[in-house]
Structure formats: C-alpha cells, structure tokens
Amino acid sequence: MKSINASDSVFYFSINAPYKQCEVLYAPSMPDVVMLSESGLSVQVPTNRLRQFVTSNGIKGRFRMVIDANKKIKSFERLG
Numbered sequence: 001m002k003s004i005n006a007s008d009s010v011f012y013f014s015i016n017a018p019y020k021q022c023e024v025l026y027a028p029s030m031p032d033v034v035m036l037s038e039s040g041l042s043v044q045v046p047t048n049r050l051r052q053f054v055t056s057n058g059i060k061g062r063f064r065m066v067i068d069a070n071k072k073i074k075s076f077e078r079l080g
Helices: 019-026 047-051
Strands: 009-018 032-036 042-046 058-067 073-078
Touching: 009 019, 009 032, 009 042, 019 047, 019 058, 032 047, 042 047, 047 073
Parallel strands: none
Antiparallel strands: 009 058, 032 042, 058 073
C-alpha cells in the first residue's frame, strides 16, 4: 500500500453482494458504480477496481480507497 498523505481523501466501504449482483461490474456500459461510503458520502468507483475482488460467491468485505489531491485513486484494497 502507498502511504497516505494529509492531502489524501480516504473512504471506507462495506460490501456484501452475491455474484448475480456483481455481473453488472463486467458490462462495458458500466465503467463506474456509485457507492455509499461508511461516512455517508456517495463516491464514484471504477468497476475495474472492484472486479479483482469478485469470487464465485460475489464480493464481500470492508474496503479502503485512497484518493490523492488530484482526485486520482492511489489504492483500493480489501481490509477484511
């Protein structure tokens, strides 16, 4: 993981979605999804950041996304 700077924004998400709901992450017409962070903010997340965590059961866990001051994603990782 890259270091988190004071100017970075950090968002936490809890996801528990069965595989059937995750199928939309592979649709070419769906490059991003809007997710509600644990702090209550709606955040746009590229679907390719989520796909790596999809299993045959779907996607489950708590995730952290770090965005730099230029609104670029520095990291998106599963915490548990």
